[in-house]
Amino acid sequence: MSLNEALTEQKSTLLEALQSDAADLDDVLPELRAADIAEILEDIAEEDDDTPTVFALLDHLSVERRANVFGYLPSDMQGELAEAMSDETLLALFEEMSSDERADLFNLLDEDRREGLLRRMAKQEREDLKRLASYEEGTAGAIMTSDYVAIPSGMTVSQALMRVRQTAPDAETVYQIYVLAEEGRLAGTLSLRQLMVARPGALVDDLMIKDVISARVDDPQEDVARLVARYDLLAVPVIDSDERMVGIVTHDDAMDVAEEEATEDFHKGMSIGQLEDGVSRVPLWSLYRKRVIWLVLLVFANLFSGAGIAYFEETIAAQVALVFFLPLLIGSGGNAGAQAATLMVRGMATGDVGVKDWGTLLGRELLVAGSLGLTMALAVAPIGVMRGGEAVAMVVAMSMVTIVLFGSLLGMCLPFLLNRLGWDPATASAPLVTTLIDASGVVIYFSIATAILTSV
Amino acid sequence: MSLNEALTEQKSTLLEALQSDAADLDDVLPELRAADIAEILEDIAEEDDDTPTVFALLDHLSVERRANVFGYLPSDMQGELAEAMSDETLLALFEEMSSDERADLFNLLDEDRREGLLRRMAKQEREDLKRLASYEEGTAGAIMTSDYVAIPSGMTVSQALMRVRQTAPDAETVYQIYVLAEEGRLAGTLSLRQLMVARPGALVDDLMIKDVISARVDDPQEDVARLVARYDLLAVPVIDSDERMVGIVTHDDAMDVAEEEATEDFHKGMSIGQLEDGVSRVPLWSLYRKRVIWLVLLVFANLFSGAGIAYFEETIAAQVALVFFLPLLIGSGGNAGAQAATLMVRGMATGDVGVKDWGTLLGRELLVAGSLGLTMALAVAPIGVMRGGEAVAMVVAMSMVTIVLFGSLLGMCLPFLLNRLGWDPATASAPLVTTLIDASGVVIYFSIATAILTSV
CATH class of the missing domain: 3.10.580.10 (CBS-domain)
Structure with a gap:
């Protein structure tokens, strides 16, 4: 049985017990783990949109266990539940929560509520909470x-x-x-x-x-x-x-951070801004905003490809067959470049690649990308012969080698360059690398075409 | 001082101590941590290609500490060092290593060596080692x-x-x-x-x-x-x-696995096969092989884009200005689609997204992608007017909305589809998604162009 199936089963057992008898519930609840109860509650709140049931279930937990479950809930849900609680209930919960989770929850409440709660706490507890809550998000303190x-x-x-x-x-x-x-x-x-x-x-x-x-x-x-x-x-x-x-x-909080950071790098690698929550929960407007910025920027960056094409309009008009190979050539260059960039970005994130390794890695990439370009040129050359004869095949093969080599080197160097400028190397995302290579690819391809086809 | 600088400094202190006097070395070595010694040894072996110094340093460590350091070395280096050791030294090392690391090292040795070592071990130790070494790589047992x-x-x-x-x-x-x-x-x-x-x-x-x-x-x-x-x-x-x-x-081995798996998913997301080691250490031939397979496959997949263009050659010849917008439109669709795919793949890997969420997420993506497409159409429309008049602007804007929407939905659904087929959702890599959207984008763009421009 998969984890998801087990949780679905546990959820229905819980809901049945809740409807039938409180005694049943007290049989079922102690057998569930805090992390699993939290996931079931989350499911009830979101899929079923049934907050009363969430509260009914929370009421059946001891304060200690409730505090434990709370720590596993997504923060927006923690905030919503806490706002609906009385000061007494919330203070009792606070007392049982671990100090870091308490400070996180505290920071989700509004100003007035926080002041009110602080006033009702013992001095030492208040000082501790205020101190922990004061550290900036994303730091060790937080x-x-x-x-x-x-x-x-x-x-x-x-x-x-x-x-x-x-x-x-x-x-x-x-x-x-x-x-x-x-x-x-x-x-x-x-x-x-x-x-x-x-x-x-x-x-x-x-x-x-x-x-x-x-x-x-x-x-x-x-x-x-x-x-x-x-x-x-x-x-x-x-x-x-x-x-x-x-x-x-x-160690467990460190593992959560490592996962969070990996997710962030994944998203950055595809030009998506930092989401505050999982993709299934984050508000639509926020998801739109985190995706649209780079997409629109890249629309304008893509105009360079257009400008390249406009510049070579004569060559194209004379040989419309050349357009056939355009997506293939710039696509291949983009793919190879995105591979190279990803290898560097991830290597830098895990500490495997340092700035001092740049020279060695450049030499390696030159060899690998050259071989990749040659292989891909051999794959595409026969199609060139078929579609436009030997001259076109030669143009396409030469362009392939040049574009793949150029694209890979660009993809490899960009993360180092960004790092030098004090930026996050992960900004060298696949869409950015691809767009840059698209524009260069257009120029490389049509330059080679103009040179060879007009000289023939 | 960064970690890298600190290590460089420690390395030179170590090397100086080694050259001057053994007593100096015994002052310096105990102050270094096993993980740091391992990284320095790795550096000496690879950057300086100086195995004798590695052995000289290892000889100055107690067997217990040597075993500890060994556990932090990359596996290929562990294997090379072990091969150069006598059976006695290796058995002494084995005794001090933790059982999982010992089994990993054992598996790196050749058949004859393994037999020889096993024969010299006590029965219980031998059984334990044979059992641990027998589990398949990538499983809990290993x-x-x-x-x-x-x-x-x-x-x-x-x-x-x-x-x-x-x-x-x-x-x-x-x-x-x-x-x-x-x-x-x-x-x-x-x-x-x-x-x-x-x-x-x-x-x-x-x-x-x-x-x-x-x-x-x-x-x-x-x-x-x-x-x-x-x-x-x-x-x-x-x-x-x-x-x-x-x-x-x-927990520490679990954290290593999580990092390894995240790296693998990163690489898969850019159509790179599984590397046996960090990008700076893996052999060039292996790096070539892991990258070339998908690249060549995608070259052929890209022919569909070419075929689309060939089919619409007349429309293109009549309006060469249309080519201007081609990289921009298919690029934008590819970017939006790769974003959508990445959000799903990572969500599924972290457990945030389950197969049962498919319906809800499709609805969400429809809304977000629709808004993204409209925004990008608005951004590109004025350029359409400038380059080719209102009719072209309309073609480009309509194509943008359709391609972004189609691309995003394709990118979102592909990971679920792959999962259904029993494949790893991470196979829905950015290059694959982009290539599929390129081909569809060509058809969508020129279909709309043919319909509108011939009716005008």
């Missing part, structure tokens, strides 16, 4: 949690273990322990595994790793995700500009 | 490790904690404990956190979660990665067809 295990420098192993036990119910992870020196500065870190096998009387300061891999609170979130992936970490500590520890980013 | 903490059903909390302490040095993670019933069947799981806060005399069987999220040994690796991401897991247990537990896949 995805970190303040629920981690920190111990002061100087403790013994058994004291530290005691502290871990005390903090266990609230901390996001207890498996990495952070040792703080004066003023909350991060002095070192050690794992619960190290603590468990160490002699109880040993000093934590003698066991801990002092050269800690950490992120700055204003580091871009994708850099933090890359640290977690590169060093196989459970969590990265986050420090502020005074070297004080302010939070941790856990 | 990425799982057999170094996990398993306890028999019936233990108390304090007995279980004792077992965790004993296993700690060898297990890949000690933070999730698996409880096995008779014949090694997975009965439940609990976290070390649960164990630490529980009463020492309590029974593990009363605390554990019985409904365990698990993967099958032959599940595709991307499904396992998605489980880890969806349920925020530290590790997923892997079971065989008899429900026996055979290994775990840890």
Whole structure:
């Protein structure tokens, strides 16, 4: 049974239980996982447009579990549900949510509501929430949690273990322990595994790793995700500009960020702006806006192809058969160029390709693209002979090699160039590369045609 | 200082230390992280082509650390280094490597070498290695490790904690404990956190979660990665067809798989076959092969565009100005279509879009693409007036709306269709979509042109 089928089944079981008897529901609900309940609720809210049922189901969950489910809901839905809740219910929910998810939800509420809620919170909780909610979206600060295990420098192993036990119910992870020196500065870190096998009387300061891999609170979130992936970490500590520890980013949040960033790069690669949500949920107007900008820009960029054609109108009028090969030649160049650009953009995003590799990669691309061009020229030459004789075949074959070679080199170099200019290399999208190669392809093709066919 | 700069600096420090004095090296090496040493060694082997230095540096590492570094090296380099090692050195390395990385390395060796090594191993180690090495690449079995903490059903909390302490040095993670019933069947799981806060005399069987999220040994690796991401897991247990537990896949390996799969989808989206390694390292011949297949196929697919043009040759000859708008119109259709396809392919890969959403998404795309087409028609109409008068402007505007709408719908539906046929939706690559839209665009454009311009 696929995940989707299982969820559909669970959903109907839940809805049946809700209609028949509350006791039934209390049998079914505890067996479901928070992530799955969240997906079912999302489905009920969107497909069935039935918010009352969503609330009825949420009411049957314990506050703790409700907080857990909430963390898995898409943010717009979290916001809508929170607005319909009373201050009391929302505060109770806040208390059970992890600090990072609470701050995200808090930021979705309107100004007045936020002020009202803050006034009703205990001082420490309020300060923590205000601080976490203040970090800019897309930074380490915005995805970190303040629920981690920190111990002061100087403790013994058994004291530290005691502290871990005390903090266990609230901390996001207890498996990495952070040792703080004066003023909350991060002095070192050690794992619960190290603590468990160490002699109880040993000093934590003698066991801990002092050269800690950490992120700055204003580091871009994708850099933090890359640290977690590169060093196989459970969590990265986050420090502020005074070297004080302010939070941790856990492996699961890092994985979410990595997925989010990959999606963004996918969309950028096809000239789509950054969507705030999944494609099935984002508002239509937003989807239109994120797609139209580049499309219209590219319409104008495409005029260069038109201008090229206008310039060679005489050649075309004399040999209309040449138009036959036009989409094929510029299409092939565009495809090869888009391949080259994609290889570079993705290589740069995963850290496989650095700016210093440019020279080597240029040499490699020259060889590969040259071979590709020759192969494609051989494939197209017989058709050239058939459609227009040997002279046309020669024009088409020569154009193919030149266009594919030029297109590939352009596609390969553009991401590096954009990177140099401080732009995101992913802006070198397939549509942009294709459009640029279209225009150059027109000029290359008809120049070769004019040269060869008028000399014949 | 960027990561790349830091590594370059560390590399030169290392090389200097190596040349001056072994004692210096022993000062520098312990301060570097395994992942960073691996990257420096890779750089020395590839940029400087200096294998002797790689071996000299490896010799200065303890076997334990060497095993750790080895796990971060690209697999082709692991294989080359292992081939140059004596059986003794390699067996010592094997002993310290984690079981999944050892199996991967083992699979890189040639038949004779493998036989020789197996004969020199202890029975249990040999069985474990043979079993792990036998799973097909790309499955849960191939990425799982057999170094996990398993306890028999019936233990108390304090007995279980004792077992965790004993296993700690060898297990890949000690933070999730698996409880096995008779014949090694997975009965439940609990976290070390649960164990630490529980009463020492309590029974593990009363605390554990019985409904365990698990993967099958032959599940595709991307499904396992998605489980880890969806349920925020530290590790997923892997079971065989008899429900026996055979290994775990840890969060860091799941993250690597997710990155690998995203890269593969990126490449597929631009009609590039699956590369065995990063673009800067993969052999040129392989790079050529992975790119040429689709490119040549698309050359022939592009002939349909040519055929369309040949069919309308009369219309074109009568109005050569029409060619001016050809790249622009088919390019715009291709761009809009590639956007639509990318949104669907990525949505399906992340689980945001399911096959059941097809109807809703079609309605949405109809609205968005219609608006996009109208906007682009408005942008291009004035140019139509300038280049060929009102009739041409009308032809171009009408063609733009039709082509963008048709292209977007085609791009949106193709991934679903491929999925239905049991193909990977990512095969609906931008080049394929663009080529299909090119051919249809030619027919749409010149049909409208023939109809309007001959009736005028």
